[in-house]
Amino acid sequence: MVRGAECARTKSRLGDPKTLKLHHQPSAQNTLDELHAASANDKQRWSERSKAAETDNSSGGGALVRLGEFYLAVSRDEGEFLYVFARAIGARNIVEFGASFGISSIYLAAAAKDNDGTLTTTEVHPEKCAALRDTFRQAELSGVVNLLEGDARETLRDINAPIDLLFLDGWKSVARQSG
Numbered sequence: 001m002v003r004g005a006e007c008a009r010t011k012s013r014l015g016d017p018k019t020l021k022l023h024h025q026p027s028a029q030n031t032l033d034e035l036h037a038a039s040a041n042d043k044q045r046w047s048e049r050s051k052a053a054e055t056d057n058s059s060g061g062g063a064l065v066r067l068g069e070f071y072l073a074v075s076r077d078e079g080e081f082l083y084v085f086a087r088a089i090g091a092r093n094i095v096e097f098g099a100s101f102g103i104s105s106i107y108l109a110a111a112a113k114d115n116d117g118t119l120t121t122t123e124v125h126p127e128k129c130a131a132l133r134d135t136f137r138q139a140e141l142s143g144v145v146n147l148l149e150g151d152a153r154e155t156l157r158d159i160n161a162p163i164d165l166l167f168l169d170g171w172k173s174v175a176r177q178s179g
């Protein structure tokens with residue numbers, strides 16, 4: 001049972017539950033607004049690619065480094081859930097498998113910052129990695145993010161334990177192989 005005082009403490013730690021936006025981290029919120037707007041074009045990109053794929057068979061489907069133009073990102077609701085969940089459990093050592101263009105990473109990194117912790121995130125696509133560095137700088141979160149470039153099955157081998165929160169969002173086929 002959660003007692004009143006405990007409930008009030010959690011509420012003041014997380015802010016107003018009706019506005020789970022990151023208003024207290026305006027650079028992070030502004031960067032998220034831009035990224036969510038850009039990711040909304042994934043559908044359009046997908047239909048253009050599907051049409052191209054009917055005539056072009058050179059994409060090497062199945063490779064680890066692929067679909068570089070797609071965000072494949074969490075929604076705002078899912079991202080806000082990640083932020084609140086990480087805050088609620090006081091996660092300080094947060095790890096992410098598959099950053100893409102950094103939408104989920106920003107929610108997790110913002111929580112890590114508010115918890116005096118860090119986010120270790122991973123991405124295998126070189127162009128996404130370059131974009132991620134700029135994104136974390138723009139969001140003013142570079143100081144709490146450690147971006148590991150390359151196959152996360154290798155780069156995460158020596159990660160510090162214990163991990164408080166692990167977000168697995170790489171290719172599902174890779175997750176199945178590793179499991």
Ligand SMILES: C[S@@+](CC[C@H](N)C(=O)[O-])C[C@H]1O[C@@H](n2cnc3c(N)ncnc32)[C@H](O)[C@@H]1O
Pocket residue numbers: 064065066071072073074097098099100101102103104105122123124125128150151152153169170171174
């Ligand atoms: C679904 S997207 C991640 C979306 C991101 N979490 C978000 O919500 O904004 C999956 C990403 O995982 C990356 N990825 C897949 N397998 C990987 C691996 N073995 N190591 C590192 N990154 C990987 C892909 O390049 C892709 O960018």
